[in-house]
Amino acid sequence: MAQRSSSRRGKSNSENFMDYSLLFIVLFLLAFGLLMVYSTSYYEANLDFGDSAYYLKKQIFATILGLVAMIFVANIPYHFWERFAVIGYIVSVVLILLIIPFGHEANGAKRWLYIGPISLQPAEVAKLCMILFLASMICTMGKQIRSRKGFWMVVLVPMPIALMLWKITQNMSSAVIVVGIAVLMLFVACPDYKRFILLGLASMAGAALIVFVIVQMGQSQTENLNFRGARILAWLNPEAYADGKGFQTLQALYAIGSGGVLGKGLGDSMQKLGFLPEAQNDMIFSIICEELGLFGGYAVIIMFILLIWRFMVIANNAPDLFGALLVVGVLGHIAIQVILNIAVVTNTIPNTGISLPFISYGGSSVMFLLIEIGLVLSVARGIRLKDL
């Protein structure tokens, strides 16, 4: 085995695997995303900036940058990055802390850092660095992962980052994703099932308890409820909070519901005409449903299922555990984000700001996602064709 794995690295790339299916899916999602960003934003962009392609142009620029970065990363053997695992973790912490003095506020939340003309969300950096750090850490731990101590170490390591994201950047969804990525990587790395089932049940019970307490509080006194408490009440009954916390959710539901099975047709959304806030951003999926109907919504979900299926194939054929864990981390990141986004848009869970990977407008998100795809492609290139 040792001989095989060492000889593998010496082979030229031509015998190795290039995952064109994955590449195609990603390019499809990007193209579709650009189309939908234009469709959802041209009206407002024209009103606000006098240029209907305002958002589209910015997004195309970010996408191109992202694709260049992806190609670059894909051509570097992924083990190169292992040495940056600890530095990455520290950089994440520093960037998040920089938000306190230098953060830029948009839409009521302080989440952005401006470096020259480029805006950067530390949350995006933190997700990527967390994948790298955990993959490296789990590999270093080896069999220790099976012990209780190892298990809890992997659970606890992302917690500082998650807490900082939650408290400093007011971005609970990113915190949930960071923890989710860690749990998923741990799940794959650890042979145990029982602990995960218990963990899952415990978190579900915890969530149910929080909802119950907030509903009880909401009945007695509404003023004392904070931001998220009100969101939970609005989630349970958006129409009762139509002027406040339930507004966006309700508008999203109008968009989705009015789309019907076949949709209103590409470009014919009504809700994007200023009714639905963040139509080109977090709420883009509801406009997809409005314009392209249930079929369009399903098509997008199926594309994402295909994407994570490719991730699984690559992870399961990765030349080593580090590569496999990197891919699993990316899988976790994208899958959790897509699931949460669609769940928010359909009011399946309380509203929280989370974008739809590759499709939502947002430069820093798409760039980091493409870097992650670059990593996955790099892992895929390590696979020898005859292993498949």
Added chain:
Amino acid sequence: MTEETPYLHKTYHRSKTVAALFLCIAAFVGLMARLAYLMIFQSEYYTMKARELHERERSIKAARGRIIDANGKILADNKTVCTISVIHNQITEQEEVIAVLCKELGLSEDYVRKRVEKYSSIEKIKSNVDKSIGDAIRTYDLDGVKVDEDYKRYYPYDSLASKVLGFTGGDNQGIIGLEVIYEEYLQGESGTILTVTDAKGVEVAEAGEERIEPVDGQDLYVSLDMNIQSYATQLALQTMETKEADSVSILVMNPGNGEILAMANVPEFNLNDPYALPDTVDAGTVSEEEKQNLLNGIWRNGCINDTYEPGSTFKIITAAAGLESGAVKPTDTFNCPGYIMVEDRRIRCHKVGGHGAEDFVQATMNSCNPVFITVGMRIGVEQYYSYFKQFGLLDRTGIDLPGEAGTIMHNVENIGPVELATISFGQSFQITPIQLAVTASSIINGGRRVTPHFAVRAADSDGSNSHVFTYPVRDNVVSAETSETMRYILEQVVAEGGGKNGAVEGYRVGGKTATSQTLPRGSGKYIASFLGFAPANDPQVLAVAIINNPQGTYYGGQIAAPVVRQLFENILPYLEEMDYNRT
């Protein structure tokens, strides 16, 4: 060595990765089910809600019904006016639009340019533009310029019957007068244009529009006769000027059915400019509240909104009650020494030396206070009061105008001998002129208490869907005999008594004069009035003239009776002719 650690546990890693994939797929399937629920089963509900959100209603005004007098003359009409607006993002030739609008509307270039260049859904340039100008602008066929037609209320006779007709506000809703009482007939139903708009209200052109046509208001046919009204107004104005009075009201009605033929209250106001303040008031110095009070004063209809002490015309009621109760007969004789003692008070007759011996008919002709006090005493408080009720004096007349004032009368338990005495000749309480006219009508018309009114019927502009208004009538308010006796006595008043200035050659006229001092006593202000009707044997028309605070001579018999005489001289032949034409 870490890097070289063989990838030993690949099998369970693989199965776990597969498990993770299926976990994700399970979540996706759940979300797909949720989507199917929202987009298939809830689709109808959300589609409806979304439509409600996206659709904007623009109303199309309905033409307000006209008000038409007894002869078919239009007293209140609609004028088509245009509203000119621009839609910024539909304009193609901006400079031309600005030039045309400046030229046609006579506006400054700055004003127009500011509005044309403003980025808004629709910007109004000018409203209430004449239709001819609107049509002219339309012929330029400029993109982004909208000419919307609209209706504006228009009163062809300006101030004629202003306090009766009333006027309308900015939304074409009635503000005062008949315009407000018959709102539901006149108003019509506005139509709507349903358009689809974005969140800011900008129309989405591709979506098209749905129209619901407006239903025009019904025309209101009133009993008012423009000719009589004009003449009454003219007379009232003339009287107000010659007598330097504060105001003069003339009310002409048909005592048989309650139809009002004229109701002039001078000074009137211009219905086409109802918010204009009199020239004597400096508009810049008055506060909003003062201004509103001034306007309310200008708009007041003295015949129905204000009460006054009727004075001697009320003797008609006392006489009727006396005759009806049997307390007095026309042949009863009295002696007037010039005063009468009521308890410890000495109430004087207007003739200082007294009228001496006189029968009841003569006492009425003389308007002798002591006799009427005696009659009042004979009737007694309880009975007298019950006649007030029977005559309908204590209720409102129910006239179809807003704000009718009620009668201000003592409570029955508070009426002592002095109060009874003063009531008998029409003092110490207040009624409206319309109340006096209607109560007198019911006494002379055979005992039918009619409801005074203007509206006869409402109908669509083509005459269809006619709705005839009916009004309550109460019979046997007084007996036929009492009514006949009253007609006789009142004819004598005009023929040979205090009302002789009301006599019209060739006609039998009945009537009663009154001169009452306004409160507070001793202010030197008087109200002179006369109530007359003709023909005395079969009353077809009843008129009341009230002169408020005349200078110089203030006796009703001398200044108010001639007004009614002049009125009758002109309208009695006219009414006969009208009747001739009708049959």
